[in-house]
Amino acid sequence: MTTIYLIGFMGSGKSSIGKKLSEMMDVTQADTDIFVEEKHQMSIADIFKNDGESAFRTYETEALKQITDKIISTGGGIVEKDVNRSFMRKNGFIIYLQTSFDTIARRLQNDQERPLWQKNMSDQKKMYERRAEMYKSCCDYIVVTDNKSINEIAKEIINLLKC
Numbered sequence: 001m002t003t004i005y006l007i008g009f010m011g012s013g014k015s016s017i018g019k020k021l022s023e024m025m026d027v028t029q030a031d032t033d034i035f036v037e038e039k040h041q042m043s044i045a046d047i048f049k050n051d052g053e054s055a056f057r058t059y060e061t062e063a064l065k066q067i068t069d070k071i072i073s074t075g076g077g078i079v080e081k082d083v084n085r086s087f088m089r090k091n092g093f094i095i096y097l098q099t100s101f102d103t104i105a106r107r108l109q110n111d112q113e114r115p116l117w118q119k120n121m122s123d124q125k126k127m128y129e130r131r132a133e134m135y136k137s138c139c140d141y142i143v144v145t146d147n148k149s150i151n152e153i154a155k156e157i158i159n160l161l162k163c
């Protein structure tokens, strides 16, 4: 089975849907964030605070290249580096979980774990719009997640993979 990469903005459901796909497809799943946290024995937030975003991006690329699981839930900023986009395009099938900004904001309204999820919505919206183009340009398929449950999205992806 080809490796499936889930990409999309923070809060689009990459981690949750990756886990659900793993259960439903009986294949292993990994999350680049969890891989990085376990390797560096620090939360993502502490890595940003202690080592900085640039170091985190290096750790994230290392994780992407080391993970061998079949379902890979990436961090929302994986597309920021061309080396990551090229690696995923070369090594798997990329599914962009496209979610409206309003839905993201609702899902993350109480989030404390994501250093880049600031409460300044105008800056956040700019990042969202900038990245949307990157997700679209490197994905093989788009799945819209608004108004769908995690289960429904996972089933939609499984049906897509059968084609």
Ligand SMILES: Nc1ncnc2c1ncn2[C@@H]1O[C@H](COP(=O)(O)OP(=O)(O)O)[C@@H](O)[C@H]1O
Residues within 6 Å of the ligand: 008, 009, 010, 011, 012, 013, 014, 015, 016, 017, 073, 076, 107, 108, 145, 148, 149, 150, 153
């Ligand atoms: N389709 C969905 N419907 C409702 N809530 C969702 C959906 N997808 C994700 N969530 C919720 O949004 C939050 C972020 O999900 P997560 O899987 O961590 O996203 P990501 O890994 O893309 O940042 C979690 O609280 C999760 O339960």
Ligand SMILES: O=C(O)C1=C[C@@H](OP(=O)(O)O)[C@@H](O)[C@H](O)C1
Residues within 6 Å of the ligand: 008, 009, 010, 011, 014, 015, 033, 044, 074, 075, 076, 077, 078, 113, 114, 115, 116
């Ligand atoms: O969008 C981003 O740059 C980030 C998204 C996060 O992952 P999720 O998208 O799973 O929240 C995590 O990698 C880090 O906080 C940076």
Ligand SMILES: [Mg+2]
Residues within 6 Å of the ligand: 014, 015, 016, 031, 033, 073, 074, 075
């Ligand atoms: Mg995640």
